[in-house]
Amino acid sequence: MMIEEYEFKKIEEKWQKKWDKEKVFEARELNKKKKFFLLEMYPYPSGSGLHMGHAFNYTIGDIYARFKRMQGFNVLYPMGYDSFGLPAENAAIKEKTHPKKYTENSISNFINQQKALGLSYDWSRILWSHNPEYYKWNQLFFLKFLEKGLVYRKKSPVNWCSKCNTVLANEQVRDGKCWRHGDVDIEIKNLEQWFLKTTNYADELLNNLDSLDWPEKIKVMQKNWIGKSKGVEINFEIRNPDKKPKLMIVHGWGGSPKENWFNWIREKYKDKYEIITPNLPNSSNPEIESWYSELEKYKDKLDSDTIVIGYSLGGPTICKFLERNKIKIKKLIMIAPSSPNYTKEHLDWIKKLDALPEEINSLKNYLQRLNLNLNNLKSLLGETIIYLSKDDPHIWDFDKRLEEYTILSPKFKIFENKGHFNSDFGITKIPELEEDLINSWPIFTTRPDTIFGVTFMVISAQHPKLENFITSNQKKEVNNFLKKITTTSEKNSEDLIKEGAFTGSFAKNPLTGEEVPIYVGNFVVSDYGSGMVMSVPAHDQRDFDFAKKYNIPIKTVINPPEGPLRNEGKSSKDLKEAYCGKGILINSGEFSGMNSLEALKKISDKLEIEGKGKRCVQYKMRDWLVSRQRYWGTPIPVIYCEHCGIVPVPEKDLPVLLPEKIKFGEGNPLQTNSDFINVKCPKCNLNAIRETDTMDTFFDSSWYYLRFCDNKNKKEPFDKKKVDFWMPVDQYIGGAEHACMHLIYARFFTKALRDLNFLKIDEPFKKLFNQGMLYGLDGFVMSKSRGNVVLPEEVSKKYGIDTARIFLVSLASPDKDIQWSEKGINGSLKFIKRIITYFEKNKSKKEKNIDVNPKTQHKIHQTLKFVTEDIENFRYNFAIIKIRKLFEQIFDLNLSKKDSEILLKILNPFCPHITEEIWHRIGNKSFLSLEKWPKFDENKIDKKFEKEDEIIEKLILDLNNIIKIFEDKKTKLSSLYLYCIPSEKEIYLNNLLDLENRFDLKIKIFSVNEKEIYDPENKSKKVKPGKPGIYLE
């Protein structure tokens, strides 16, 4: 049966073909066996093919799959390709070919290379994301998310990579650079893009982490990424001496700007607001167009800093106006608003009115034409507050009215006895309105205990509302500053000096009443909290640096619990740094003397009671920007219609196919493809255009594991029952680089799909294993461009793929990064050869003289036990060591067929081809890969053998030492006399033959208490337990 090295290749191919042909590794939904879903992160099929790094990766998974399969699990171990994406598109452009052709070529190379590694995938489950049968479901999910409000479109500052020619998600920006192009600074562009509302699940994503069996490192990374902080949102009243914000008041049907409550507001707020009071048509003429034409006059006056009050019918009227003109305002206050939509009940109610028939008719007409789309309106309103009274005679169904407006997520203020707010009391009797008319900004802080130390505010230089703060006096200074920070490209935030400029506006501290200046600064993040911070220079290092630079007062309000008082005998100029710790409050009014923790609670309470703030949580995590301005991805299934706005592609029209005939040149080829862009609007059937952005490829990889459960389904993304059967993934294997991207997105998807009733589970990946990275000879990550790739084909040509597999996993524990080097691979080859030799020898011995020594049994079963545990826990390196040791120990023994087959079985996951071949050659017809994993017999394991072994090993060591000395003296030895304590005599007797053979000596063993003892040098006196006396001659 002699197997020679040159046969390796032939054997590998032979078994790979057989496994394929007999569908050995195909998974079925069988309930008899326990399921086990093992998954590796599906690879991007790189054009440069598969290198040793991949081989390392997949070997780790394959060993596990084979192990679990033999253990009797119903294993699902699939493979697919993350085949959309920028690199393929770029490579195709470079090589003047089509991305599809390029990608499919890469995939088929990948498959061949993977098969050559002997990986036991269920190839029937293969999938690739550029397949319309796959990305169709991306589009479906997108639409479902859109319906549920989990997808939205927003204009906001986004990250733009000039080399990728597209926007990037937050997660894809590192150090202000592109994740793919370390040399490209990210530009911030203000674009309208599609976002996935990942933040909806921020809390669940965070909380569930504890329940996951994942490496601590990944969990910590996700925790930091989500970045939850608890604090208080404090309202600071803002004053721009130059410019009063606008307050528009829209009266109701039959009203006029002269109403009593309106005069009251004008009087009280004339200093704080520029008050706009459109005089709308009266009740005898509620013609929709005439109302609009009046409002139209004020169109350009309204801005993002404006507050609008709409009373009664004025509420939905102003809503319609804002929606129609897409005007963003800061706050909408609706008092006793009419229903946003015309309904049957509405009509019934109108009929009951004591009004002229013409009036009723025109009101009916008005309402019918209102046709308000609250969904579109929502994004235009910064904040919405709705006043309702339960006894309002104009509301026919109170709960329904609440529900109608819920879509705007307003703050409802509910009263019991205010009627339609137009009684004799008038609206002046609602103190809450005053609270809503404060022109304030919420400021998030985790340290409300330092609020008495606020000496200035800083708004982000990137803030979209920055303009509202700049006074004409300060315009020049601010613009100079803004220009400076966009031109200096010291993006390394490490060295970024805190800079800013005074905007001219002020903010009023809600507790002290003190006014402090508002600065614009380069160190404030625009989309965290409200983009403005309260600065307490005495107790925050950043604020301190800033205050020093611009000579802003520093007010100490906390003394450290220990150490010198900070405010005593020291002017702020003497302070060297901020004190950021806890302590005792000073200079803090009624809170002075409390410790920080107590004050934090008390101050928060006070702010909440007085309506000046509220406790809240903030997350660092942002919503996931999924639009990409590139061709090679899933088209976003949306149509823009001039009349109907954003219209989702109807589900029946899916998939929106990515056109194959395209021209690369300037920008995204979809934009220049008229066949693709021009469509009829599904709603109104007029000409419309398609969205030309495609989806981030992380969208594809967020649910591919679900498709593996049912990859050929043409009717739906997957059969729910099949997903319920296989999911969650029992063991996921992949690199740590995806901690904050793929692994968060996939978790988000699972939760979102759960809430859309696609599946039941909360978490997709029960266990996660991070394999290490394989570095090239030069110490860098393997990549073709670096020229340091090692191809598995080359290695396996020299040594065989089984050798390579064993070598890779015995180098180090699989979670460690390793550097490739062929150094040492000979050891693995030697081991393979040893296995072959052993079975060759064993076979020729046939069934004679079978070793039945309990010690041998102990060794086999002990090893079996360890190896099983080691593989289970990904300690492959240990498993190999233990198997090697066992071979060493039994090499010369003639084991029973059953015992020797145990050896083959436990080796199979590591070197499947050669073991399968041996299995076959020793006369088995079945596939070794489908054999049962041997069970160790606890009864055969006896620790006493371990001790015995130790003693004998030591003896051998000693003997070797002594013999060497004699050899040096050229003395020939023939006899060995051993003296031991009586209880150990048996041990030596058991090993007598072995020792005699080994040393070619005649051996006599004496117990020290024996009378007839031959001991010329009194060696028996040295005897200790475990240490015999030795005499040689």
Next chain:
RNA sequence: GCAGGGAUAGCGAAGUGGUCAAACGCGCGGGACUCAAGAUCCCGUCUCUUAGUGAGUUCGGAGGUUCGAAUCCUCUUCCCUGCACCA
């Protein structure tokens, strides 16, 4: 700066209170086999010493806790990975 992980014999890499001069592999040295080479097998591989022993110095560096530390604590140097002005 913050968070996480490292530094172990010529190299790779185990080892987280005693059983540790430290698994295993590579490399290297010696031996067996061979005309020879390769392959294979056996032995050795911190230093000194020795009939199998004993002693000393080691686990990035410096201290400490302990009867006892590669392992625990403090400080420190260097390396990697992630995040980064998140209020």
